[in-house]
Amino acid sequence: MDGTQILTLGLGLEAPWILKNQYLDTAVSPHRLDLYVEAERGSLYPCPECGKACQAHDFADKTWRHLNFFQHHCYLHARVPRTKCPDHGVKRIEVPWARPGSDFTLLFEQAAMSLVKEMPVLAVSRQLEISDKRLWRIVHHYVGRMLGELDLSKVVTVGVDETASRRGHRYVTVFLDMQRKREPVIFAVPGCGKDAIQAFSAFLAAHGGDPNNVVEVVCDMSPAFLSGVTEHLPKAEVTVDWFHIVQTFTKRLDEVRKKERREQGHPKSLRWALLKNLDNKNLTPKQLSALQELVADQSATADAWVIKEKLRWIQKAPTPRAARWRITNYLKVMQAAVSEKSLLKPMGKALATLERHADAVVRRWLSGLTNARLEGMNGLFQAARSRARGYRNEANFIAMIYLIGSPVGRLFDQAKST
Numbered sequence: 001m002d003g004t005q006i007l008t009l010g011l012g013l014e015a016p017w018i019l020k021n022q023y024l025d026t027a028v029s030p031h032r033l034d035l036y037v038e039a040e041r042g043s044l045y046p047c048p049e050c051g052k053a054c055q056a057h058d059f060a061d062k063t064w065r066h067l068n069f070f071q072h073h074c075y076l077h078a079r080v081p082r083t084k085c086p087d088h089g090v091k092r093i094e095v096p097w098a099r100p101g102s103d104f105t106l107l108f109e110q111a112a113m114s115l116v117k118e119m120p121v122l123a124v125s126r127q128l129e130i131s132d133k134r135l136w137r138i139v140h141h142y143v144g145r146m147l148g149e150l151d152l153s154k155v156v157t158v159g160v161d162e163t164a165s166r167r168g169h170r171y172v173t174v175f176l177d178m179q180r181k182r183e184p185v186i187f188a189v190p191g192c193g194k195d196a197i198q199a200f201s202a203f204l205a206a207h208g209g210d211p212n213n214v215v216e217v218v219c220d221m222s223p224a225f226l227s228g229v230t231e232h233l234p235k236a237e238v239t240v241d242w243f244h245i246v247q248t249f250t251k252r253l254d255e256v257r258k259k260e261r262r263e264q265g266h267p268k269s270l271r272w273a274l275l276k277n278l279d280n281k282n283l284t285p286k287q288l289s290a291l292q293e294l295v296a297d298q299s300a301t302a303d304a305w306v307i308k309e310k311l312r313w314i315q316k317a318p319t320p321r322a323a324r325w326r327i328t329n330y331l332k333v334m335q336a337a338v339s340e341k342s343l344l345k346p347m348g349k350a351l352a353t354l355e356r357h358a359d360a361v362v363r364r365w366l367s368g369l370t371n372a373r374l375e376g377m378n379g380l381f382q383a384a385r386s387r388a389r390g391y392r393n394e395a396n397f398i399a400m401i402y403l404i405g406s407p408v409g410r411l412f413d414q415a416k417s418t
């Protein structure tokens with residue numbers, strides 16, 4: 001086997017294509033290897049429309065970047081014909097080593113995608129020595145193509161969460177199939193609320209699913225989400241995340257603390273202590289003494305903190321019935337306490353939120369759907385954010401969420417091996 005045969009094999013060339021010429025240029029840095037591919041003179045080529053063997057009408061010179069040959073950049077050159085089909089006229093043929101419109105060979109793109117699944121896009125672009133902009137174009141092509149093959153016909157329970165594409169930026173709403181153990185993300189869209197739910201409903205229908213089959217949605221309590229579910233997933237019961245209940249109370253607690261501090265003053269480390277969980281063992285001694293001081297004193301912040309902490313009593317309810325009973329009694333006791341101190345007004349709002357969504361909160365005992373999955377999403381979002389670093393926009397962030405968190409990454413591996 002000579003060098004030409006080895007390279008032909010490496011390129012996966014088939015008739016009528018043959019490697020005609022190769023040239024290693026060591027005068028440039030990095031060195032480049034140019035491979036010239038041709039078809040035998042007088043070859044027939046399949047019409048891209050009907051596959052009928054046709055004669056070439058004319059040729060155009062094209063170049064593709066190929067995988068490095070050791071440390072040398074490698075380029076593939078070919079004269080690509082247009083066929084003249086009696087039925088379809090003059091058409092440019094597709095070559096077997098690259099997809100239409102791409103300046104890279106399929107092998108190059110596959111290598112790029114394998115790397116992008118494992119490391120930040122910017123790092124991959126440096127390693128492959130192409131611009132990150134071009135690499136992102138490859139990523140978007142393959143993610144889009146694999147998304148097209150996503151089968152959502154079995155989706156019946158859905159989790160919804162939102163995250164900022166980066167700090168202070170627009171939101172991205174992510175939908176999970178709560179029944180999928182691995183790679184649960186099935187849809188991600190810029191924006192949030194009702195529009196996001198509507199977009200999901202349309203996406204589901206376009207991928208073999210049926211919005212009417214969705215019987216359960218786990219989400220937060222934002223009115224926009226809830227009205228979106230009512231309208232676009234009409235058969236779904238809503239389960240509210242426990243995580244979001246606690247979040248609501250924590251936010252209101254912080255309002256009380258700020259207001260009271262403005263009026264009376266508090267130890268400085270208090271804010272951080274308050275925002276941490278009581279179970280958290282990572283409190284500094286200073287925070288711990290601040291907490292002790294807090295519990296001992298009669299401040300509104302201390303009361304608010306107790307109100308928030310007692311949510312655990314509801315959370316520990318063994319049955320839906322018990323949960324309902326505990327919520328009713330918790331609300332009764334806490335509402336009475338709140339009405340006695342005007343500084344506690346924000347906590348009254350948190351209690352009203354809980355009261356309003358009590359049915360949806362109790363559903364977590366019935367549906368068996370917990371938000372552990374949703375909370376686990378934070379890790380995914382962080383990973384996606386760091387992979388998309390350097391050329392950040394929502395579309396890139398979303399492409400990374402799909403690649404890491406959805407079945408798209410695996411579909412790509414399967415497609416590659418066939």
Ligand SMILES: [Zn+2]
Binds near residue numbers: 051086
């Ligand atoms: Zn034809």
